[in-house]
């Protein structure tokens with residue numbers, strides 16, 4: 001089945017992890033043997049050939065670069081200008097992938113429909129480009145609100161105003177507080193340019209404020225349920241309800257700590273914690289039960305988001321194993337139309353509506 005994955009950090013992996021994503025995942029992992037600078041060295045699950053193998057032909061791919069003030073101890077850049085430059089390197093990588101036919105940017109209805117035709121023409125995927133919708137995870141790198149239009153012009157189509165911690169336009173995961181005037185200005189400009197609001201990572205205060213002030217299209221690219229794993233990074237049932245009312249699609253994420261309660265980073269193991277793909281279905285099912293239908297959930301795997309096999313479902317060896325999700329949904333009683341909605345249909349319907 002054709003799969004859309006609404007959250008991957010491909011360019012971050014290429015430039016900060018030094019991964020050549022045109023290679024098979026086994027080759028990338030082999031090359032990292034002996035490296036210890038990141039917890040997921042040698043344990044990656046995502047590369048472009050692996051996406052093709054899994055029939056994952058369309059992804060939402062990020063630019064990501066945080067600004068940190070002197071009192072912020074998260075990793076990040078010391079000025080917005082440095083963060084902007086980092087994201088420009090990331091764009092350059094995506095464009096380089098386009099130049100060699102590995103990827104293709106999807107930024108309007110015409111490019112979307114052409115891409116879907118190509119991927120559904122019955123021929124082998126082996127040489128087809130991976131389509132990507134460009135997204136910005138955390139808006140710190142927009143030096144000014146006017147930079148959004150510059151980004152729109154090179155293809156940016158979705159923005160999550162915050163990531164982890166305090167941000168320049170909104171407050172993110174583990175932080176608290178409101179967006180402030182600059183955040184409101186950003187939302188206005190996003191609305192004017194028809195940029196999708198990614199509500200993922202907004203802290204509760206900023207989340208409610210953003211939804212109150214933003215009148216455009218809203219999705220949540222990678223977010224699980226607080227009812228199953230109680231953490232501010234996850235959505236409460238109340239937040240899920242309001243997203244459903246707004247026509248949002250919520251992407252189920254495969255980061256183990258967001259899937260099973262009590263995960264200890266660097267301590268717990270997927271097998272030890274019973275973290276498998278069935279747990280992902282629990283989160284998906286929770287959203288479907290609130291919605292009363294299967295129209296508001298999809299996949300936003302985050303499978304290259306600074307973790308790999310040490311922190312994802314034990315029955316997933318590479319991202320191509322997302323194909324297993326179809327069978328698990330069927331086992332839970334979902335019919336073929338439901339499964340198609342969740343594997344790709346909901347994201348496609350969302351984009352067609354947003355871009356019409």
Ligand SMILES: [Zn+2]
Nearest residue numbers: 137201222305
């Ligand atoms: Zn994230």
